[in-house]
Amino acid sequence: MSKSAKIIYGDKEVECPVVEGTEGEVGIDISKLRSSSGLITLDNGFANTSSGTSAITFLDGEKGILRYRGISIEDLAKNSSFIEVAYLLIYGNLPTEQELLSWESEIKHHTLIKEDLSKLFDAFPRDAHPMGVLSSAISAMSTFYQEYLDPKNSHDVDQVIIKLLGMLPTIASYSYKTSINQPRVYPRNDLDYCSNFLNMMFSVPSEKYEVPSEVVEALNLLLILHADHEQNCSTSAVRLIGSSEANLFASISGGISALWGPLHGGANQAVMEMLNQIHLDGGNVQKFIDLAKDKNSSFRLMGFGHRVYKNFDPRAKIIKGACDKVLEKMGVDNPLLNIAKELEHSALNDQYFVDRKLYPNVDFYSGIIYSAINIPVNMFTVMFALGRLPGWIAHWKEMNEDPKSRIGRPRQIYNGENEYSYVDLNKRLNKKKAA
Numbered sequence: 184m185s186k187s188a189k190i191i192y193g194d195k196e197v198e199c200p201v202v203e204g205t206e207g208e209v210g211i212d213i214s215k216l217r218s219s220s221g222l223i224t225l226d227n228g229f230a231n232t233s234s235g236t237s238a239i240t241f242l243d244g245e246k247g248i249l250r251y252r253g254i255s256i257e258d259l260a261k262n263s264s265f266i267e268v269a270y271l272l273i274y275g276n277l278p279t280e281q282e283l284l285s286w287e288s289e290i291k292h293h294t295l296i297k298e299d300l301s302k303l304f305d306a307f308p309r310d311a312h313p314m315g316v317l318s319s320a321i322s323a324m325s326t327f328y329q330e331y332l333d334p335k336n337s338h339d340v341d342q343v344i345i346k347l348l349g350m351l352p353t354i355a356s357y358s359y360k361t362s363i364n365q366p367r368v369y370p371r372n373d374l375d376y377c378s379n380f381l382n383m384m385f386s387v388p389s390e391k392y393e394v395p396s397e398v399v400e401a402l403n404l405l406l407i408l409h410a411d412h413e414q415n416c417s418t419s420a421v422r423l424i425g426s427s428e429a430n431l432f433a434s435i436s437g438g439i440s441a442l443w444g445p446l447h448g449g450a451n452q453a454v455m456e457m458l459n460q461i462h463l464d465g466g467n468v469q470k471f472i473d474l475a476k477d478k479n480s481s482f483r484l485m486g487f488g489h490r491v492y493k494n495f496d497p498r499a500k501i502i503k504g505a506c507d508k509v510l511e512k513m514g515v516d517n518p519l520l521n522i523a524k525e526l527e528h529s530a531l532n533d534q535y536f537v538d539r540k541l542y543p544n545v546d547f548y549s550g551i552i553y554s555a556i557n558i559p560v561n562m563f564t565v566m567f568a569l570g571r572l573p574g575w576i577a578h579w580k581e582m583n584e585d586p587k588s589r590i591g592r593p594r595q596i597y598n599g600e601n602e603y604s605y606v607d608l609n610k611r612l613n614k615k616k617a618a
């Protein structure tokens with residue numbers, strides 16, 4: 184097979200090298216296209232464009248494959264812990280027992296946030312969306328750790344990684360506790376990562392709180408499944424911000440903002456709201472299926488469809504299985520789960536969804552588990568951010584360590600006005616050009 188591709192336009196012919204990935208994916212390297220022909224490419228939503236090469240996550244949307252550093256998501260979900268997966272993603276290999284113990288201990292010893300930083304939580308309105316609080320607090324962290332901001336200094340970067348992984352759960356729980364006017368609960372070093380977060384979320388100083396093991400297990404699973412997903416919207420945002428050599432705190436804060444949108448991480452909140460809406464409306468699933476198909480309506484089945492998965496989302500499959508187990512163990516009978524299952528069944532048998540290859544994505548069932556473990560709906564996307572943090576860090580680090588990295592600066596096809604002269608205020612007559 185030829186190792187180059189030709190782009191022919193008018194009398195110009197450009198030969199572009201072809202880059203092949205380890206799983207056989209082939210990309211045309213157009214980096215010299217503009218300098219040799221004046222042409223650029225147009226690709227709305229970057230649906231066909233890779234911003235570079237990456238060795239972190241492999242995803243095959245047609246076959247429903249997802250692997251972190253070569254290990255399948257099913258294997259990791261069954262055998263690993265979130266912190267171990269975070270190490271794998273960030274440092275490229277599974278840690279030895281000693282490496283894991285010392286990394287976990289480092290993270291545990293960096294969970295406490297500075298008291299001055301915790302004052303920030305009082306400055307927000309009580310009903311502030313926790314994603315806004317989260318991104319602000321992470322951005323503010325950069326002002327408390329100014330000595331560690333050099334993205335090219337690996338020691339500084341390692342310190343920031345520890346602080347982010349250690350403190351993000353504390354910040355998330357503080358934003359929740361502040362919103363419900365309860366005292367913030369300090370982290371506990373005798374607990375593992377997930378148990379510590381749950382304790383900060385749900386314990387109160389006046390009562391003993393035992394973290395239920397099935398809840399810890401469910402949270403660990405959800406965090407692993409969300410830990411990375413190659414060049415998605417928020418990860419691309421983190422990489423783009425980081426490409427200007429902005430520090431890791433600033434880049435992660437931007438990633439949190441990108442995740443917030445309902446077409447991305449915000450979908451898990453939107454799914455719960457939609458299931459609730461269907462429930463309150465009397466549970467007529469078909470009515471909402473029809474609405475989602477109606478091109479005159481802006482309603483979409485939230486939690487359905489994915490830019491890259493055109494067969495099934497392997498994460499959704501694992502979560503669906505876990506969902507039944509968790510609800511049974513917790514003795515929760517959630518009518519929304521039945522609506523979700525009915526919705527899935529109807530959509531998967533409907534030609535509209537079949538033709539467009541729309542399947543449940545990771546967010547379709549995750550909200551039901553989060554509800555079962557008492558996470559409030561407006562914290563769902565925060566939970567996603569806790570899970571996605573290692574992926575963001577891994578991509579930021581990979582990009583910074585790649586000698587071929589350049590500042591991200593896309594081109595555009597300008598389609599605005601051609602040049603015209605400035606029009607004096609008294610001659611404008613509400614028109615852009617003078618008559």
Ligand code: ACO
Pocket residue numbers: 228445446447448450475476482483484485486487488489490491539541544545546
């Ligand atoms: N409900 C109804 N129709 C849909 C849905 C949906 N959820 N998703 C896509 N479609 C239709 C579109 O209307 C379009 O139809 P057309 O070809 O007749 O015009 C076709 O399917 C293709 O949809 P696009 O929007 O072009 O697909 P794109 O890849 O740009 O969008 C996205 C993917 C954003 C995930 C989309 O499927 C969606 O909005 N889903 C709902 C929100 C959601 O669940 N987001 C979470 C994604 S997972 C994550 O980020 C963690």
